[in-house]
Amino acid sequence: MRKTMALAAALFLSACGQSESGSTASAAADNGPVGKPVLVLAFGDSLFAGYNLTRAQAYPSQLEMALRERGINARIQNAGVSGDTTGAGRQRLSFVLDSMTTPPDIALVELGANDMLRGLSPAQARGNLDAIMAELDRRDIDIVVMEMRAAPNLGSDYRSEFDAIFPDLADKYDADLVPFFIEPLLTDRSLVQNDQVHPTAEGVKAMVSHSVDEIADAIED
Secondary structure, three states, rough: OHHHHHHHHHHHHOOOOOOOOOOOOOOOOOOOOOEEEEEEEEEEEEEHHOOOOOOOHHHHHHHHHHHHHHHEEEEEEEEEEEOOOOHHHHHHHHHHHHHOOOOOOOEEEEEOOOHOOOOOOOHHHHHHHHHHHHOOOOOOOOOOEEEEOHHHHOOHHHHHHHHHHHHHHHHHHEEEOOOOOOHHHHHHHHHHHOOOOOHHHHHHHHHHHHHHHHHHHHHOO
């Protein structure tokens, strides 16, 4: 069973760099949330941008709806770019932030899978993510780290070094950590598209259900 789940994880992650349709989160239906508006920046790769999904089906849009259904007055801006490595994210972060008319209150950082798939050094990924989070911290933007994990075929040394990046940096920047948020896809393959790697709209919904508690807590702290 563990071998099957590991293979499913590797297959899913292998497509993180593919293209997607609809890379900007649309506003969820207004269900009467109250309180101060919270602007959330979803900064990541294709797992945020979405693959073969409408904008309303992408993770940031579905997360926004789930938060608003809880009464949290959140709006999420999708800044996911397919194929982004941590280095590419580091290069574009300042441009993204400077282009926003209102600075975000909180940023969801979801990068690293493409570094791992390309066999890039975990130390390099750590350095880039550290720089990304340092810039967010400098601008007084709260951070939520979306945990990623290395595929098992890369070996135990690579895996232990890569997997440690996310909790370590969350601790360093006093950020909230969302555990491996694609985990629901590993146990229920019906949540994956016909390509056997990307989540369906229902798969994204499961990912949101798996992660919304931590994100809601981070917003309300």
